[in-house]
Amino acid sequence: MTDSTSALLDNFFADLPDTPAPIYARLKQAIAHKVASGQWQANQRVPSEAEWVKALNVSRMTVNRALRELTAEGVLTRQQGLGTFVAQKKAHSALFEVHNIAEEVASRGAVYRAEQLQLSRGKATVEEAVTLGVRTNHEIFRSVILHFENDLPIQLEERSVNAELAPAYAEQDFTRQTPYVYLMQAAPMTEGEHLVEAVLPNARECELLQVTANEPCLQIKRRTWSGAKIVTAARLLHPGSRFQLFGHFSR
Amino acid sequence: MTDSTSALLDNFFADLPDTPAPIYARLKQAIAHKVASGQWQANQRVPSEAEWVKALNVSRMTVNRALRELTAEGVLTRQQGLGTFVAQKKAHSALFEVHNIAEEVASRGAVYRAEQLQLSRGKATVEEAVTLGVRTNHEIFRSVILHFENDLPIQLEERSVNAELAPAYAEQDFTRQTPYVYLMQAAPMTEGEHLVEAVLPNARECELLQVTANEPCLQIKRRTWSGAKIVTAARLLHPGSRFQLFGHFSR
DNA sequence: TGGTCTAATATGTATATACAAGCTAATGTT
DNA sequence: AACATTAGCTTGTATATACATATTAGACCA
Known part of the structure; x- marks a missing residue:
């Protein structure tokens, strides 16, 4: 040794x-x-x-x-x-793993960029309290980030974060590092859930994602746990024409 | 003993x-x-x-x-x-497991029904040959089935099947038993892949699924292997307003 | 009859041992 | 210098043994 x-x-x-x-x-x-x-x-x-x-x-x-x-x-x-x-993270495991959009874009040989549209702190609304499993007087962070692949929007991310578990969330610069990276080191994920569906974006989302009305989008709602507590809940919106989920399984 | x-x-x-x-x-x-x-x-x-x-x-x-x-x-x-x-099959594992739509509907306490729109046999087209990994003179089955939950369409299924691995496919009655059940016993699945995206259905699909134009749909393209050979490739179309994929993971 | 205890059986974990097989670096030989 | 061999490390598998713990069925007793 x-x-x-x-x-x-x-x-x-x-x-x-x-x-x-x-x-x-x-x-x-x-x-x-x-x-x-x-x-x-x-x-x-x-x-x-x-x-x-x-x-x-x-x-x-x-x-x-x-x-x-x-x-x-x-x-x-x-x-x-x-x-x-x-082990290295798998490249194509988006369906099964929580993925880092920046790494995924980079792995396709494309240029990644992000814009931070909002970042605030406050007490949880009733909906957020239910989603995150906290009281309504609990402190949470909210962020909205738009992710680009080759200067085309690839993901609109709305996120609520449990401030108790990720206290330095507001001090991060999410144009340089995705929330995923900070959250993983602040409160490593032990469990998670996805809810995937096809939706139509509203007018503002169409504008942000640079898609025409009636373009279907893939919406992923995700919650991740660290131990018994929920760290974060996110809603990810992807243009249907630019994004697919891929999964592979054995046995 | x-x-x-x-x-x-x-x-x-x-x-x-x-x-x-x-x-x-x-x-x-x-x-x-x-x-x-x-x-x-x-x-x-x-x-x-x-x-x-x-x-x-x-x-x-x-x-x-x-x-x-x-x-x-x-x-x-x-x-x-x-x-x-x-073990029993998990109820909500649609994201990670290949699921049987009949069981899933039943597990929600709803009434399941299916209509078989097409069932034929023939030589593979070029596209099918590529998808299934066979020669163009290989025999395959094709089926189109519409699945209902409480008399509302929940899944439109277009399927190509390798006739060599599932020879009795055409003799099945898919209004009584889903292809999944027969295929699993004919050639147990060892591997598989999913490709999930949000799409707009065409006119015929809108009519079959009983949705208005501009209703986004969740499309799942799936291939399953039994050993080294591909058993079947399917395209599953779900109305976005009636269907969600759910997944849960640990660690 | 009803409750309690016990034996049998099941899985869960931990250890010591043994040998097989893959990889690397040092050693020795030509 | 170039090559072959070997020693020593690594993980991979298989076994025997031991004890812990959970469950059930039947023996036993009041």
């Missing part, structure tokens, strides 16, 4: 709840948190099974189970004889 | 390829095939770990791994002290 690895593993479980969860589950959670929060970057090497065994004083099969399950879940990738690494 | 269980396990691996795959993987594949093909129904009890150990002469941990992974994949459910069972 290298010195850096040793430092990596010192007090690894320190910031985890000392719940009576199985060892393999706590190890999974700890690693998943490192990855989700961005502390461990894609393609970075993860300690080997033998190193975990030495550092945590558990059996190799227990470590093996944790790493194997995280691999099945797409968090890690492993190569026999080589090691275990943080 | 009961006699029926014993019969169940006789020659369990008989119809599986004798490839040099790991034991746990072959057991997973064999069980998944029983479930996917409908031979083992939902909620049916699966042999216990001890029974598998006795019948296959392998260690319990190997069986445990197969059953545990199938549980993580949603094929089985397990209850400590009780046993292992074939």
Whole structure:
């Protein structure tokens, strides 16, 4: 084991709840948190099974189970004889994963740009309180961002954010970094839901998205959880002629 | 072990390829095939770990791994002290799973009905050959079915089927049983892809779906594989005002 | 009859051990 | 210098064992 690895593993479980969860589950959670929060970057090497065994004083099969399950879940990738690494995000997984529109546009070789139309803070309306699962006196952020691919609008994003979980939301510059990036490091997503439907945009949305009236749009309503609390709820509107959702599954 | 269980396990691996795959993987594949093909129904009890150990002469941990992974994949459910069972299909998993529209409508407590508008056999057109990955002289079936929820059209389904993999497709009565049910038992699905977008229906589609012009529709193009071959390609058109896709994910 | 306890059975987790197989770097040879 | 071999690391799989915990059915007793 290298010195850096040793430092990596010192007090690894320190910031985890000392719940009576199985060892393999706590190890999974700890690693998943490192990855989700961005502390461990894609393609970075993860300690080997033998190193975990030495550092945590558990059996190799227990470590093996944790790493194997995280691999099945797409968090890690492993190569026999080589090691275990943080997995890269899939390019075409928009249907199954919460995606970062900036990365997606870039992966198509197109130019990405964003305009921030609104960013405010206030107490939750009744609708927002219901959607986010908070009281009506709870502080929330609201943002409206228009995302461009090659100077054509590709996504209109209206978002409500739980201020308790993402306190520095208003200080972000969303023309430089999408909300996704900040939210993932502030409150890593553990669960989420999508609701996808085809809708007609109203006059203002037509203008913003630069589409003619009667152009159908794909609307995605998404909520994401971090633990038991809802972090954010978003409504994403995509011009039907410029945007498709793609998904692939096995077994 | 009961006699029926014993019969169940006789020659369990008989119809599986004798490839040099790991034991746990072959057991997973064999069980998944029983479930996917409908031979083992939902909620049916699966042999216990001890029974598998006795019948296959392998260690319990190997069986445990197969059953545990199938549980993580949603094929089985397990209850400590009780046993292992074939899992029920999720109600709201339309986004992630290939769904059976009849079951979905029924699960909402609504009345399901279908009209078969077309059912024919012939050689593949160039477009079909490309979509299905076959030669242009390959035999395929084509069907058009309109699905109703409470006497309102909810899905227009245009489907091309590989006749080699589903030879009895034309003999089915799709007003009584959806193509999904026959296809799953004829050639269990191992992989699939979706392409989701918002579109405007043409005049004929508007009439069939009983929607006004300018009503946006959700179009899903889906292809499913059984092993290396494509079984079927379908285009599903849903009125936007009556249909939503829902998805949920963890971690 | 009704309730309680217990034995049997099921899955859940953890460990130690063993060997197979892939990759890399150092070593040795020509 | 160029090549081949090997040692040492990695993950992948399979087994035996142990104990924990959940559920059920039947034995037992009041």
